[in-house]
Amino acid sequence: MPRRAKGPRLYLRSRKGRPSVWVILDGPAEVSTGCGEHDRGEAEKALERYLTEKHRPDWHRGSPDEVAVADVLAFYGEHRAPELTHPELVGYHLMPLLDFFGDKLCAFIDAGSCRTYWRGRMEGKIGRRAVKQGTARRELETLQAALRFAYQSNKLAFPVPVTLPEKAAPRERWLTRSEAAALIAGALGIMPVAYDIENRKPVKWGRMFRPSYHVARFILIGLYSGTRHDAILNMRWKQNSRGGWFDLDHGIMYRRGQGQTETNKRRPPVPIHENLIAHVERWKQITIHGPVEYHGQLIAKEKKGFARARTLAGLDESVTPHVLRHTCATWMLQRGISTWEVAGFLGTSEKVIRDTYGHHSPNHLQTAKRRFRGHKLGNEKMKEAAQ
Structure with a gap:
């Protein structure tokens, strides 16, 4: 039995004596994207354009048993994805979706096929590697959005439901002060070199590796502002339309660029934390575009540098860049700041703060604790009076 064709996909082509380049493999054809090894995001966009140009949808009468899933995904990638905040994510999601649903x-889309898809993704049978349930869910959410967009655009005669796996429980991992200090030290190449014999706690530290100053700045901004990963990386010193900026004259951190539309992940301006402002003023004197830059260029993702700092700090993989946001929220609540103020500072709802972090507040359920005490508890006369 012949093997089923994999369809158009990206492949990193090694070239002797020249830099590697991402190419699109489509059967016997090979199309260069012109993107180098470290330009995976641009290569994903090139694949998306290739898929759109290669195949033009045939909608027939719009019945789900006549319209191909590939047509729906191509239509979504061409007309809706460019309007999204992160269109490159659509390109990431399209490849495994096309691998399973493309033909x-x-x-065909029902509860059974969706379950088969997310289980196959988690087991590594679909796509390049195994992923977690949350990743498979986000990919199916892209499929769901594409089907909804096609229906709203009168390409599909009927809505097609997509069954999603359960949402993962919200992460509650946050850093203690000592863990945060160790993480920053790891970014600076500093680690313990001597330990106490009895309690095995470090007593002497030394710089053992080359420092990654941009990683240390990223960590400090995350800890003291609770700003999301992408927004931190896009912070600049001057007003711009692509990201936020620091207004040092007025002590305000603008986390959204001029003219950028607000999304569900709100980025309100906030005062620069008093523990951060001295650092920011110094960083401005030694950088060009923004605080998180490497060799004079803003970086696209904080992955390898953060992972190295985490390893040197002795922390496990549960510590991700998003944990810095959790830590900021937790520290604020532990200091007795109200959930309303924390929600406004982080740009989220008070309900999310209450449900995810509320137990860290010293005032958590204090009213119930005070009321549920006293020598009259369980008194029969009180019960009769209540009746």
Whole structure:
């Protein structure tokens, strides 16, 4: 039995004596994207454009048993994805979706096929590698959005439901003060070199590796502002339309660029934390575009540098860049700041703060604790009076 064609996909082509380049493999054809090894995001966009140009949808009468899933995804990638905050994520999600659903009709999509998809993704049978349930869920959410967009655009005659796996429980990992200090030290190449014999706690530290100053700045901004990963990386010193900036004259951190539309992940301006402002003033004197830059260029993702700092700090993989946001919220609540103020500072709802971090507040359920005490508890006369 012949093997099923994999369809258009990206491949990193090694070239003797020249830099590697991402190419699109489509059967016997090979199309260069012109993107180098470290330009995976641009290569994903090139693949998305290739898929859109290669195949033009045939909608027939719009019935789900006539319309191909590939047509729906191509239509979404061409007309809706460019308007999103992170269109590159659509390109990431399209490849495994096309690998499984690409040769199917929309009528194939039901609870069973969706379960088969997310289990196959988690087991590594679909796509390049195994992923967690949350990643498989986000990919199916892209499929769901594409089907909804096609229906709203009168390409599909009927809505096609998508069954999603359960949402993962919210992460509650946050850093203690000592863990945060160790993480910053790891970014600076500093680690313990001597330990106490009895309690095995470090007593002497030394710089053992080359420092990654941009990683240390990233960590400090995350800890003291609770700003999300991408917003930190896009922070600049001057007003711009691509990201936020620091207004040192007025002590304000603008986390959204001029003219950028607000999304569900709100980025309100906030005062620069008093523990951060001295650092920011110094960083401005030694950098060009923004605080998180490497060799004069803003970086796209904080992955390898953060992972190195985490390893040197002796922390496990549960510590991700997003944990800095959790830590900021937790520290604020531990200091007795109200959930309303914390929600406004982080740009989220008070309900999210209450449900995810509320137990860290010293005032958590204090009213119930005070009321549920006293020598009259369980008194029969009180019960009769209540009746």
